Amino acid sequence: MGSKPYNEMTLSDGAARAHYMRYSQWLTDQPADRLAQKRAEADALFHRVGITFAVYGQEEGTERLIPFDIVPRVLPLEEWIRLEGGLKQRVRALNAFIHDIYHDQQILKAGIIPAEQVLCNSQYRPEMQGVDVPGGIYAHIAGIDIVRDDAGEFLVLEDNLRVPSGVSYMLENRKMMMRLFPELFSGHRVAPVDHYPDVLLDNLRSVAPTGVADPTVVLLTAGAHNSAYFEHAFLAQQMGIELVEGQDLFVRDEAVFMRTTQGPQRVDVIYRRIDDDFLDPLVFRPDSMLGVPGLLTAYRAGHVNIANAIGTGVADDKSIYPYVPEMIRFYLGQSPIIGNVHTWLLRRKEDEDYVLAHLPELVVKEVHGAGGYGMLIGPAASKAEIDRFRKQIIAMPERYIAQPTLALSTCPTFADRNLAPRHIDLRPFVLSGRDVTIVPGGLTRVALREGSLVVNSSQGGGTKDTWVLET
Amino acid sequence: MLSRTADHLFWMSRYIERAESLARLVDAHYRMSLLPHSGENLSQSLSSTMTALHMEDAYLKKYETIEPRTVFEFVSLDRDYSGSIVSCLRAARENARAVRGSLTSELWETLNSTWLEARSLVANLSPSPDIGHFVEWVKERSHLTRGVTIGTMMRDEAFHFTRIGTFLERADSTARILSAHQSDLVPGADASAVPDPYQWSVLLRALSAFEVYRRAFRDVITPLRVAQLLILRDDMPRSLLRCCKEVYANLRAVSNDQSSETERRAGEMHAMLHFTRMEEITAGGLPRFLEQFLARVRDLGDRIATDFLLPAAEV
Numbered sequence: 001m002g003s004k005p006y007n008e009m010t011l012s013d014g015a016a017r018a019h020y021m022r023y024s025q026w027l028t029d030q031p032a033d034r035l036a037q038k039r040a041e042a043d044a045l046f047h048r049v050g051i052t053f054a055v056y057g058q059e060e061g062t063e064r065l066i067p068f069d070i071v072p073r074v075l076p077l078e079e080w081i082r083l084e085g086g087l088k089q090r091v092r093a094l095n096a097f098i099h100d101i102y103h104d105q106q107i108l109k110a111g112i113i114p115a116e117q118v119l120c121n122s123q124y125r126p127e128m129q130g131v132d133v134p135g136g137i138y139a140h141i142a143g144i145d146i147v148r149d150d151a152g153e154f155l156v157l158e159d160n161l162r163v164p165s166g167v168s169y170m171l172e173n174r175k176m177m178m179r180l181f182p183e184l185f186s187g188h189r190v191a192p193v194d195h196y197p198d199v200l201l202d203n204l205r206s207v208a209p210t211g212v213a214d215p216t217v218v219l220l221t222a223g224a225h226n227s228a229y230f231e232h233a234f235l236a237q238q239m240g241i242e243l244v245e246g247q248d249l250f251v252r253d254e255a256v257f258m259r260t261t262q263g264p265q266r267v268d269v270i271y272r273r274i275d276d277d278f279l280d281p282l283v284f285r286p287d288s289m290l291g292v293p294g295l296l297t298a299y300r301a302g303h304v305n306i307a308n309a310i311g312t313g314v315a316d317d318k319s320i321y322p323y324v325p326e327m328i329r330f331y332l333g334q335s336p337i338i339g340n341v342h343t344w345l346l347r348r349k350e351d352e353d354y355v356l357a358h359l360p361e362l363v364v365k366e367v368h369g370a371g372g373y374g375m376l377i378g379p380a381a382s383k384a385e386i387d388r389f390r391k392q393i394i395a396m397p398e399r400y401i402a403q404p405t406l407a408l409s410t411c412p413t414f415a416d417r418n419l420a421p422r423h424i425d426l427r428p429f430v431l432s433g434r435d436v437t438i439v440p441g442g443l444t445r446v447a448l449r450e451g452s453l454v455v456n457s458s459q460g461g462g463t464k465d466t467w468v469l470e471t
Numbered sequence: 472m473l474s475r476t477a478d479h480l481f482w483m484s485r486y487i488e489r490a491e492s493l494a495r496l497v498d499a500h501y502r503m504s505l506l507p508h509s510g511e512n513l514s515q516s517l518s519s520t521m522t523a524l525h526m527e528d529a530y531l532k533k534y535e536t537i538e539p540r541t542v543f544e545f546v547s548l549d550r551d552y553s554g555s556i557v558s559c560l561r562a563a564r565e566n567a568r569a570v571r572g573s574l575t576s577e578l579w580e581t582l583n584s585t586w587l588e589a590r591s592l593v594a595n596l597s598p599s600p601d602i603g604h605f606v607e608w609v610k611e612r613s614h615l616t617r618g619v620t621i622g623t624m625m626r627d628e629a630f631h632f633t634r635i636g637t638f639l640e641r642a643d644s645t646a647r648i649l650s651a652h653q654s655d656l657v658p659g660a661d662a663s664a665v666p667d668p669y670q671w672s673v674l675l676r677a678l679s680a681f682e683v684y685r686r687a688f689r690d691v692i693t694p695l696r697v698a699q700l701l702i703l704r705d706d707m708p709r710s711l712l713r714c715c716k717e718v719y720a721n722l723r724a725v726s727n728d729q730s731s732e733t734e735r736r737a738g739e740m741h742a743m744l745h746f747t748r749m750e751e752i753t754a755g756g757l758p759r760f761l762e763q764f765l766a767r768v769r770d771l772g773d774r775i776a777t778d779f780l781l782p783a784a785e786v
Binding site for chain 1: 472473474475476477565568569570571572573576579580583584587628632725727728779780
């Protein structure tokens, strides 16, 4: 990384940026021990409330806290307005793309995306071909990962259109900040976020099958051992809907019911937090104990709606990502407000050659990887790791993409007993239903290890409260 | 509400109630162990209690003889034994976690922090843990849990299933403690003989009934009155009658299409206890009465599971 990362809080001369001025002053006024003490208080509260995250690959039942950093990430209103416009535009185009792929496939016919790249993708679901979903909406909840480069430019790093998670931390972080530092909120006009569950529920109700006056919405979880279980329980409670597991549902006469203490009750909308593969053992993975046999039949018959729709993965795959700016032009006739990070597709011979020659400078990702697994960060990798990746790439180049190593922007973060800059990203949650809406801000993730660029919670990342200032 | 949710709530409250019952039993015996010359009585009471609670086999797999100290530690703190107090606290928390969205956040946080404290306590166990302090703490946490339940939960199905779990478990527990002490409760050849004060205090303290007895009778302790208090008194919170009354009332509040027979049986149990007299029970034999009562509690638990908690097929 040659260039200096963009610092969210301070200018190059060390002075605070305009939107951080007041906070920065408050920070200097704090007695030395207060922040450390507040941080310990936050940890204790998170533990008691059980805001925990199950970590895969560790001892069964391991629950860990996602580290919470007490320094907020602040966005001035004008930056947010631009981001919001760009995000809505992008999600509209992505929904149009998924609808097109499962209907006329005009974008393929126009030659904008190679057909085999879509139709041979493991995330493409032929079962969805010709199925009409309410409102033509597929990605009802989208988590779009945004980073900022050294020039301060926002870029989309990744689209998450299957079962994006993290919104509960956005909400809990705000609650925690207000509890720890109420005085900050009287001094700043921070746009509220706590109406997110209401907006989500309203959207889910709006996409119920036609003719259902008072739809029953449920949240489908894989259960208490799933890594994001806290979030599932939290959202169900906040929306006042049932948190169901596959075993609680059954299909009869192409309709979905849940088993209740008062007998079977019809279900109209399923906000599912399990992957396509596990939804219906009759169609997808036959060994899935998490799903509901017959669900796809009921769905295709239009008797139940599923959010997000089955088959959205075809649009957030890393090999499709480079084409999103083209989708925006194709479906909306607009130029993209937020750009992509430059991406080399290793399925192309010339890209592969370039990447193999520049591995120590690049980030290489597995096309189907997620959560920071299966990834090479060139500048941070040892020679052995690079060699291992090189072999993997040569064996199956189509499984990889590469991007330049971005100097992700930094934000002061509480490390040990001092503040130090750490790299961050931003995941806003874009909701599509009656309209496309975004609760101001999103989840800011922070790489807590010095110099690290990996913000994923499964890889030692933490989170921050994200403020959009209204003035 | 979801059947699975009702199931978790039912077991959550059963496990908390069980933890409290065990804590009371340990506490009563622990106090007895501090009295002089308690040796023989104590071992005998511990042994019959463990038999009534089906704990003896698990205990004897691990220890050779019944020593008060090891029994207390086994029942209170043994993480490997699923029937211990810490295991009950863990099971209560796991059930709560599975349905945390259906609990108030105060209730969830209470159960969660109880388990977190218990876990760190067991992880940093001293060679001679302060059992008296531990069981005191368990009772407090159970009181707190119950208070938070009553003070914060909506009076809906979730609440009623929680209460059914509490009272069914309590009925079971009271009956078992009575059966462990049945020999003291049946008047022997000499009905006026002064009963063993150790045994009485254990029994009454284990059921939080020592002070209640004094208030209710303002007289010396006699076997018949003790049995009367713990079986037939409507105003005694841990008596069999009181528990059956609560189970019946809460069951009626969640009534569904297939539960009429279960409600009838619960009502029958309540009516039987309400209208019977102590003399009738002793005439048929207290052991037999308690045995039948426990069987009926079990039957009720099974029927509740079938009617509400685990509906078999979707038809």
